[in-house]
Amino acid sequence: MPNEQNPARFSEVLRQEAEPFWTRAVSHRFTRDLIDDSLPDAVYARYLVQDYIFVDTLVRVLGFAIAQAPDMPPKTKLAAFLAAVTSEENDYFLRSFQALGVSKEDWSTATSNHATRRFGEVMLGAAREGYAEALAVLLPAEWVYLTWASAAGETRPKRFYLAEWIDIHAIPEFEAFVAWLRSEMDRAGDGLSPARRAGHKPVPRDRGTGGRLLRRGLRLSTKN
DSSP states (O other): OOOSSSOOOHHHHHHHHTTTHHHHHHTOHHHHHHHTTOOOHHHHHHHHHHHHHHHHHHHHHHHHHHHHOSSHHHHHHHHHHHHHHTTHHHHHHHHHHHHHTOOHHHHHHOOOOHHHHHHHHHHHHHHTTOHHHHHHHHHHHHHHHHHHHHTTTTOOOSSHHHHHHHHHTTSHHHHHHHHHHHHHHHHHHTTSOHHHHHTOTTSOGGGOHHHHHHHHHHHHHTOO
16 A cells, blocks of 8 residues: 555556546446447447547657657657557558448548547647656556456457457557556656646646646547
């Protein structure tokens, strides 16, 4: 149990401060229906088109994070994840669009809805501010995926595009990457003042580096 001698991890403090949006994100009806195979194709197709738009934002955020990382090891780790997103995961999107009957014209000319647009603005705005800020938006985005996907256990839908979406976010490699992001966020937090780490007075809560960004991002992620 956290105490003065063994305080909670910075990443865990941020997650707790993101409530109730964290719980809403990882237990959203969309994820439950996806796991039990009851999600309508039309709903998933609409989601997938928006998520593919978001991938462009994610790639740019990763670029900022790589450029601002303090040394080569974190640059290498982030670059490897960027490579996976732009290769294997991109292939998943293309195969799924075809199976769902979403034409190239439809997915390539789609525009962001309000939630996707604001989510992108929050993430890119943060990533431009520095490495710690980039981590503060990358971590919740990926940690939320890992949490709800891991909750599926061995359950998999029959439709491959639903099953693979769970697999992508529940494999050991992805779990290890999220664990690394948490460690990096913890390490970055070591360089912040105690008040800024805590995200409360004398620094106003909304000015805390990670808590504000986590709350804004998660609030948007629960809107459909």
